[in-house]
Amino acid sequence: MLEIRELACAxxxxxxxxDVSLSARAGDVTCLLGPNGAGKTTLMMTLAGILQPTRGTIxxxxxxxLGLSPAQIVDRGLALVPENRLVFPALSVRENLMAGAYRRKxxxxxxxxxxxxxxxxxxxxxxxxxxxxxxxxxxxxxxALARALMSRxxxxxxxxxxxxxxxxxxxxIFGIVRQLHAQGISIFLVEQNVHMALKVAxxxxxxxxxxxxxSGTPGELAADDVIHRAYLAGSERKPESDTANV
Amino acid sequence: MEFFQRTLxxxxxxxxxxxxxxxxxxxxxxxxxxxxxxGAGAMLGAYTGSWLHVRxxxxxxxxxxxxIVTTALTGLYVQWLCFGETDRxxxxxxxxxxxVSGADAREVVALAASxxxxxxxxxxxxxxxxxxxxxxxxxxxxxxxxxxxxxxxPDRLLLSAIAIGLVxxxxxxxxxxxxxxxxxxxxxxxxxxxxxxxxxAKVQRWGFVLACGLSGVAACGVLALEGQVTPMFxxxxxxxxxxxxxxxxxxxVRGVLFGAICLGVLEAHxxxxxxxxxxxxxxxxxxxxxxxIRQRSSATSTTGSVYA
Numbered sequence: 252m253l254e255i256r257e258l259a260c261a262x263x264x265x266x267x268x269x270d271v272s273l274s275a276r277a278g279d280v281t282c283l284l285g286p287n288g289a290g291k292t293t294l295m296m297t298l299a300g301i302l303q304p305t306r307g308t309i310x311x312x313x314x315x316x317l318g319l320s321p322a323q324i325v326d327r328g329l330a331l332v333p334e335n336r337l338v339f340p341a342l343s344v345r346e347n348l349m350a351g352a353y354r355r356k357x358x359x360x361x362x363x364x365x366x367x368x369x370x371x372x373x374x375x376x377x378x379x380x381x382x383x384x385x386x387x388x389x390x391x392x393x394x395a396l397a398r399a400l401m402s403r404x405x406x407x408x409x410x411x412x413x414x415x416x417x418x419x420x421x422x423x424i425f426g427i428v429r430q431l432h433a434q435g436i437s438i439f440l441v442e443q444n445v446h447m448a449l450k451v452a453x454x455x456x457x458x459x460x461x462x463x464x465x466s467g468t469p470g471e472l473a474a475d476d477v478i479h480r481a482y483l484a485g486s487e488r489k490p491e492s493d494t495a496n497v
Numbered sequence: 498m499e500f501f502q503r504t505l506x507x508x509x510x511x512x513x514x515x516x517x518x519x520x521x522x523x524x525x526x527x528x529x530x531x532x533x534x535x536g537a538g539a540m541l542g543a544y545t546g547s548w549l550h551v552r553x554x555x556x557x558x559x560x561x562x563x564x565i566v567t568t569a570l571t572g573l574y575v576q577w578l579c580f581g582e583t584d585r586x587x588x589x590x591x592x593x594x595x596x597v598s599g600a601d602a603r604e605v606v607a608l609a610a611s612x613x614x615x616x617x618x619x620x621x622x623x624x625x626x627x628x629x630x631x632x633x634x635x636x637x638x639x640x641x642x643x644x645x646x647x648x649x650x651p652d653r654l655l656l657s658a659i660a661i662g663l664v665x666x667x668x669x670x671x672x673x674x675x676x677x678x679x680x681x682x683x684x685x686x687x688x689x690x691x692x693x694x695x696x697x698a699k700v701q702r703w704g705f706v707l708a709c710g711l712s713g714v715a716a717c718g719v720l721a722l723e724g725q726v727t728p729m730f731x732x733x734x735x736x737x738x739x740x741x742x743x744x745x746x747x748x749x750v751r752g753v754l755f756g757a758i759c760l761g762v763l764e765a766h767x768x769x770x771x772x773x774x775x776x777x778x779x780x781x782x783x784x785x786x787x788x789x790i791r792q793r794s795s796a797t798s799t800t801g802s803v804y805a
Contacts, residue, residue: 299692325694337689339682350682353675354694402694 252277252437253298253406258307260290260297267293269461271307275406275454280428280438282452284445284478290461291441292334295410298439299331300324311406325354330404334411334441336395340384344375347383347394351401361401368397371427389420396427406437413444425451449473498646499769505647507765508758512657513719515664515757517734518741519750520711523667525739526748527684528704531604533611534575536734537618539712542568543726544622546717547631557634561721565713571618572709576702579610619731635724656718661754663714668750680704712738740780743787759783 253275260268267290275281285291296302298309300321309316311327319327330351339347348368352361369376372393378386383394392412399407409428413421425447432438432451442448448455455472457465465478472478524532546564549555555563623629638652671677679700683690687697712734720726737760744759745752760783767779 301688301691320696321691322694322696325692331692333689333692337686337692339685339689341685342678342681346678346681349678350690350693350695353679353682398693 252312253439254308254310255294255298256308256310258294258297258304258309260293260302260304266305267461268297268304271458271461271463273456273463273466275437275439277405277437278435279453280432280440280451281454281456282440282442282448283456283458284442284448284465285458286443289458291458292410294458295331295333295408295441298324298329298408322354325402325404328403328405329408330399330402330406331408332392332395332399332410332412334414336388336391338383338386338391338394338398340382342383344379344381344383344386344394347398348375348401351398354402364401364403368400371400371430372397389416389423392416392420392424393427396424400431400436404436406439407431409438409440409442411441411443413442413447421447445472500766502647503765503769504762505649507762509650509653509657510761510765511754511757512653512660513715513722514737514741514760515660515753516656516715516718517712517738518745518753518756519660519664519667520708520715521735521738521742522745522748522750522753523711524705524708525742526746527671527680528701528708529684530580530701530705531608531611532575532579532705532709533608533735534571534579534614534618535709535712535738536731536736537615537622538568538571538575538709538731539716539734540726540728540731541571541618541622542713543633543716543720543730544626544631546720547633547726548626550634551632557636557721560634561717564717565710568713568716569706569710572706572712573702575611575614575709576705578614579607580701580705615731619728622731623728629728631726633720633724633726636721637724652722656722659718660757663711664750664754667711671750676700736784737780740784740787743784743791747791756787 255274256272258268258271259266271290271294273281273283283291283294293302297304298316300316300319300323304317311329314327316324316327316329339350342350345365348365349361352364355361369379374390375393375397378390383391386394396409396412412424412428416424421444428438428440428451438451440448440452449469449472452469455465455467455469456463457478465472465475467475521535524530524535542564545567546560549563550557550560636652638650640651642649642651671681679690679695682693683695683697683700683704687701690697690700715734715738716730720730740760741753741756743756745754745756760780763779763783764776768776771778
């Protein structure tokens with residue numbers, strides 16, 4: 252579904268991604284792990300069209316995404332739930348949802364989709380006319396997710412949905428990720444909470460210093476000594492929802 | 498009874514002030530573009546209208562649209578010269594981190610550039626038309642309506658009705674249209690707007706041109722009652738508009754009406770009590786008060802202005 256080949260991206264002279272190659276299959280939850288500063292968010296922003304790569308290719312369902320604007324990429328069927336949510340704080344919950352459907356013209360279907368999101372996230376229904384800036388962190392994460400879903404993406408990109416959230420809320424968010432996966436939505440997830448990611452993802456990649464250093468199944472991930480030590484060993488005694496920051 | 502007459506005069510004066518504040522609220526408050534050339538652009542439009550009327554014998558129905566088009570085109574020029582760089586970088590991930598990208602520095606440069614354009618446009622007007630006091634198509638009423646002891650100018654009443662109608666129309670458009678939603682979203686969080694598929698640069702560019710075009714509407718309304726345009730008109734537009742926008746909440750379209758009424762009524766009473774100097778002093782005092790209140794509310798608020 253998504254193919255990234257030898258992708259490089261730089262901020263001026265500083266190269267944040269170097270020859271990154273990875274793929275995501277339709278219907279799967281694919282998880283990208285990596286420490287802070289590894290280039291995960293840079294990769295997500297590149298996929299969303301915010302940043303342009305210096306070399307390499309990105310193809311989605313056989314079509315190149317290079318040179319496309321963020322709006323064109325939304326049209327192609329990708330939507331990003333950004334790190335730290337980035338909801339529109341001075342707009343209401345309903346307006347945030349409508350903003351997610353900006354590229355669509357089918358008004359009746361949009362109204363139906365808003366109802367669907369409110370059924371999926373009942374807490375948003377309670378706060379439908381409230382300003383998004385007044386929501387809790389967990390509610391804002393739900394709103395960011397619902398907003399991305401309003402564009403009816405075929406591949407949902409999620410950048411660290413658990414960051415800064417309480418363990419209970421993280422569990423709730425990952426429950427929703429499982430639901431979305433069960434409904435057939437393909438997900439490309441960037442996460443540092445390996446324990447939660449292991450419960451939802453079918454394939455893992457590890458990004459370190461701008462390069463992919465591991466690719467494998469959950470079983471292979473758990474069996475890898477280096478990854479086990481870095482991400483899993485220390486946290487085995489901790490509650491499962493603790494974030495395994497490295 | 499004198500008090501009621503002054504209050505009525507002030508309320509009618511609020512019409513032109515609301516028109517002046519509307520464009521500024523859209524540009525400053527919503528799109529966050531501090532355009533110091535706002536008044537100068539309107540003045541250039543006004544001088545163009547005067548020139549077309551006096552030299553080319555254009556009728557009023559042709560002059561007024563020409564003024565609006567000129568201010569809108571001037572807005573496009575200001576946008577390209579002062580805010581173009583901000584647009585070119587809009588949508589980049591760096592904008593999410595101003596400290597890294599120097600986004601704040603770009604805004605300061607844009608502000609300074611708009612000041613330079615203000616001076617440029619003012620000089621253009623001064624050199625283009627050496628005799629600075631110029632005639633503008635005059636539609637001022639020659640008679641006053643009287644209701645017992647109270648007098649009412651029908652032309653000012655009409656202008657107030659136009660102002661209220663326009664403010665409410667813009668408010669409705671901002672709240673309920675797809676483009677209005679995009680304008681508010683891009684002003685609040687450009688990166689998130691980008692990710693939602695909104696054409697951020699395009700929305701901001703045309704929103705800014707719209708705001709400048711509204712300053713042309715304001716210029717037409719004000720000058721058609723005055724019948725003349727002077728080189729002080731640009732400064733007058735900027736200061737009155739800024740006062741109205743600040744009192745109204747800087748970003749609230751409906752707040753423009755409130756700000757305009759406050760300014761109009763205060764000025765009318767100050768004029769009656771202390772003359773022209775008192776009127777100006779009261780207006781400056783109100784602006785200062787609005788700035789102080791705004792500064793304090795900004796210090797305690799984290800959510801920014803509410804777009805109502």
